[in-house]
Amino acid sequence: MAIGSPRLLLLFYSVLPFLATLTLAADQYFQDRCISTAGNYTANSTYQANLNNIFSQLTSLTEFNYGFYNLSAGDENATKVNAIALCRGDINQTVCNSCLNDTISELRQRCPFYKEVIGWSEYCMLRYANRDIFGEMEDSPGTCLLNTQDVANADQFNQALDNLLNNLSSLAAAGGPLRKYAADNYPVGAFQTVYAQEQCTPDLSEQECGNCLTEAKQGIGGCCLGKMGCRVLRPSCFLRFESSSFYQTPIPLPSPPPSPTSSPPPGGNGNNTTRIVIIVVASVVGVLILITSICIFWRVRKTHEKLGTDDEVIRAESLQFDFATVRVATNNFSDANKLGQGGFGAVYKGRLPNGQEVAVKRLSMNSGQGDQEFKNEVLLVAQLQHRNLVRLLGFCLEGHEKLLIYEFVPNTSLDHFIFDQVKRAQLDWERRYKIIGGITRGLLYLHEDSRLRIIHRDLKASNVLLDADMVPKIADFGMARLFVRDETQGNTSRIVGTYGYMAPEYAMHGQFSVKSDVFSFGVLILEIISGQKNNCFRNGETVEDLLSCAWKNWREGTALNIIDPTLRDGSRNEMMRCIHIGLLCVQEKVADRPTMATVILMLNSFSISLPLPSQPAFFMHSNIESDMSSSLGYNSQMTESNEFKSEALPLSTNEVSITELYPR
Numbered sequence: 034m035a036i037g038s039p040r041l042l043l044l045f046y047s048v049l050p051f052l053a054t055l056t057l058a059a060d061q062y063f064q065d066r067c068i069s070t071a072g073n074y075t076a077n078s079t080y081q082a083n084l085n086n087i088f089s090q091l092t093s094l095t096e097f098n099y100g101f102y103n104l105s106a107g108d109e110n111a112t113k114v115n116a117i118a119l120c121r122g123d124i125n126q127t128v129c130n131s132c133l134n135d136t137i138s139e140l141r142q143r144c145p146f147y148k149e150v151i152g153w154s155e156y157c158m159l160r161y162a163n164r165d166i167f168g169e170m171e172d173s174p175g176t177c178l179l180n181t182q183d184v185a186n187a188d189q190f191n192q193a194l195d196n197l198l199n200n201l202s203s204l205a206a207a208g209g210p211l212r213k214y215a216a217d218n219y220p221v222g223a224f225q226t227v228y229a230q231e232q233c234t235p236d237l238s239e240q241e242c243g244n245c246l247t248e249a250k251q252g253i254g255g256c257c258l259g260k261m262g263c264r265v266l267r268p269s270c271f272l273r274f275e276s277s278s279f280y281q282t283p284i285p286l287p288s289p290p291p292s293p294t295s296s297p298p299p300g301g302n303g304n305n306t307t308r309i310v311i312i313v314v315a316s317v318v319g320v321l322i323l324i325t326s327i328c329i330f331w332r333v334r335k336t337h338e339k340l341g342t343d344d345e346v347i348r349a350e351s352l353q354f355d356f357a358t359v360r361v362a363t364n365n366f367s368d369a370n371k372l373g374q375g376g377f378g379a380v381y382k383g384r385l386p387n388g389q390e391v392a393v394k395r396l397s398m399n400s401g402q403g404d405q406e407f408k409n410e411v412l413l414v415a416q417l418q419h420r421n422l423v424r425l426l427g428f429c430l431e432g433h434e435k436l437l438i439y440e441f442v443p444n445t446s447l448d449h450f451i452f453d454q455v456k457r458a459q460l461d462w463e464r465r466y467k468i469i470g471g472i473t474r475g476l477l478y479l480h481e482d483s484r485l486r487i488i489h490r491d492l493k494a495s496n497v498l499l500d501a502d503m504v505p506k507i508a509d510f511g512m513a514r515l516f517v518r519d520e521t522q523g524n525t526s527r528i529v530g531t532y533g534y535m536a537p538e539y540a541m542h543g544q545f546s547v548k549s550d551v552f553s554f555g556v557l558i559l560e561i562i563s564g565q566k567n568n569c570f571r572n573g574e575t576v577e578d579l580l581s582c583a584w585k586n587w588r589e590g591t592a593l594n595i596i597d598p599t600l601r602d603g604s605r606n607e608m609m610r611c612i613h614i615g616l617l618c619v620q621e622k623v624a625d626r627p628t629m630a631t632v633i634l635m636l637n638s639f640s641i642s643l644p645l646p647s648q649p650a651f652f653m654h655s656n657i658e659s660d661m662s663s664s665l666g667y668n669s670q671m672t673e674s675n676e677f678k679s680e681a682l683p684l685s686t687n688e689v690s691i692t693e694l695y696p697r
């Protein structure tokens with residue numbers, strides 16, 4: 034078995050008794066990944082010796098360590114072996130040791146000479162590699178096992194499962210450095226129950242564990258939704274659900290050390306006087322401690338009350354960067370550091386004195402508000418923090434200069450990949466599907482989960498940046514706030530947006546809402562699947578716009594035709610689902626478009642049946658294109674590595690300012 038690809042592998046585990054039979058040894062559920070890209074070692078090499086050293090450490094474990102082991106062998110980097118072993122949170126040391134023992138023999142047979150290997154079995158997981166793996170969250174390569182039997186009452190079951198998994202992942206993630214594990218069961222109607230278990234390696238942070246489990250939960254959608262049981266296995270975490278009980282009571286963790294004041298007085302043999310003295314002393318000490326605590330509490334509270342307003346000020350100041358520092362960081366805004374020129378101004382790469390890389394946006398136009406107002410808005414936008422949003426780190430004000438400082442995202446923007454003949458191959462379906470999921474979560478956060486409701490108004494492929502792990506991060510949100518104060522919904526005469534992505538009601542009447550973002554999101558999904566820009570889709574000879582082409586193929590039952598030919602190996606089910614969702618998002622009637630919360634649900638749960646889309650809005654295509662083609666051409670010079678280019682602004686050449694074209 035030499036599977037190095039991170040592709041999801043579906044394996045069937047048949048209808049088996051799920052009651053935990055702890056005597057099962059090297060079990061039929063054993064899964065492995067022999068990672069071929071990490072290379073091989075040779076027989077009798079130092080690497081092999083180090084690996085054997087790891088194995089013998091693991092087979093002679095004396096401490097239980099709550100089922101988590103972090104081992105390494107070898108001094109030279111080239112031959113060093115690092116290993117992580119994790120046992121399920123509900124099994125004891127005996128079972129854990131024998132599981133690891135069996136896993137070692139399995140892996141010796143299944144992945145000989147591979148330097149990097151992962152093995153998952155019923156009760157434990159073992160991985161080793163010639164690189165640092167401790168403290169790294171890794172959610173691929175993974176695999177998935179399913180019970181092929183369909184569950185009864187799938188909708189109800191999935192609803193309960195969804196709640197259960199969400200609650201368990203928060204519990205597991207909050208589990209602390211010894212163990213991150215949770216298991217529970219919820220009723221499904223009157224007669225059914227769903228049982229689930231989630232676990233991360235405890236070297237992860239709470240957030241990393243949560244992310245890993247979220248990703249694993251999404252794996253269910255592509256694997257075993259609607260089935261009676263499922264296991265999603267990842268290098269850093271795993272989850273499992275069944276329709277019958279399979280887990281035990283968790284092995285207890287040590288209780289926190291008792292505080293000295295609450296320890297019982299020693300003795301029992303001593304005479305009465307000693308006992309009385311002890312009681313009196315203890316009471317006096319207790320009362321003193323109580324009084325002291327109350328005093329401290331009052332003082333702390335007072336100080337806090339006094340600091341209340343100052344805190345905010347301190348926070349705003351801490352976001353302010355010194356202009357001289359930024360100038361040095363960007364090499365005096367040199368052309369060599371320039372990442373791009375957008376409507377709001379140029380963007381430069383910079384390196385702060387502490388080594389951190391940043392992207393600096395030098396606003397070229399008057400933001401239309403005073404300094405204090407600008408600061409307040411930066412403070413608000415900086416609080417929007419999400420894995421799928423580019424983080425605003427701060428700002429800088431100096432004379433007429435206004436700068437925004439963002440985290441630097443290394444892999445440029447999505448359009449540089451999906452629209453590039455060569456680079457598109459780097460984004461296989463699994464990656465693109467994850468990117469769609471990430472954009473969905475980022476946008477949902479902006480629309481519903483953050484304290485402010487933010488409408489992006491210019492979501493498009495060039496505003497989705499990719500980090501080193503190809504995690505998508507939405508850029509340029511909140512720009513409307515930073516420029517003109519805006520309601521979250523309403524009419525505006527100032528339209529920022531990009532041709533082809535704009536909802537008709539926004540482009541024509543300036544009406545924006547979360548649903549106009551949903552429209553842009555729909556266009557973006559279709560672009561990601563087809564690898565075609567929204568306005569230059571070539572179907573054989575004819576040039577059509579993407580939406581009408583997608584719609585025609587959908588109606589004729591040939592939707593698979595629009596899929597990017599480089600996505601040969603992806604799940605057709607997932608792709609069809611995404612095309613379906615994309616078409617629902619670009620419906621002409623605002624009310625027919627789903628919200629982002631519904632989109633998440635649709636993506637995660639394949640058992641939800643979706644409404645049928647009707648013909649999408651093609652307004653731009655039909656009546657305007659001929660008049661405006663020269664000024665509205667999609668930015669054709671987007672080949673430089675420049676992630677902030679083609680910004681939302683009426684003034685730049687490649688954007689539309691429909692205000693002039695469609696006076697209200």
Ligand SMILES: *[C@@H]1O[C@H](CO)[C@@H](O)[C@H](O)[C@H]1NC(C)=O
Pocket residue numbers: 035069072073145146147
């Ligand atoms: C590594 O070893 C395995 C089995 O021994 C073999 O199938 C594989 O091709 C080897 N890979 C490389 C890169 O040599």
Ligand SMILES: *[C@@H]1O[C@H](CO)[C@@H](O)[C@H](O)[C@H]1NC(C)=O
Pocket residue numbers: 076077
């Ligand atoms: C490795 O060592 C064993 C025992 O010392 C020997 O039999 C075998 O031939 C060696 N293999 C290689 C490739 O050197």
Ligand SMILES: *[C@@H]1O[C@H](CO)[C@@H](O)[C@H](O)[C@H]1NC(C)=O
Pocket residue numbers: 103104105167
């Ligand atoms: C785990 O291993 C890493 C790398 O060897 C080491 O830095 C770290 O201190 C270890 N942590 C524990 C808890 O053993």
Ligand SMILES: *[C@@H]1O[C@H](CO)[C@@H](O)[C@H](O)[C@H]1NC(C)=O
Pocket residue numbers: 110165
């Ligand atoms: C070994 O790796 C560590 C960290 O991965 C690095 O700091 C160190 O310089 C490396 N040593 C050599 C000799 O390459």
Ligand SMILES: *[C@@H]1O[C@H](CO)[C@@H](O)[C@H](O)[C@H]1NC(C)=O
Pocket residue numbers: 055125126127128
């Ligand atoms: C460990 O668990 C197994 C299965 O529950 C049980 O048979 C065994 O007695 C336990 N061992 C110890 C030492 O508790």
Ligand SMILES: *[C@@H]1O[C@H](CO)[C@@H](O)[C@H](O)[C@H]1NC(C)=O
Pocket residue numbers: 092130131134
């Ligand atoms: C692990 O396996 C070795 C032999 O491969 C055996 O001697 C040892 O007792 C086993 N340990 C456990 C805990 O099963």
Ligand SMILES: *[C@@H]1O[C@H](CO)[C@@H](O)[C@H](O)[C@H]1NC(C)=O
Pocket residue numbers: 196200219
């Ligand atoms: C799951 O978590 C949610 C939100 O925290 C809570 O409202 C709900 O009661 C939990 N469900 C159960 C059964 O505990």
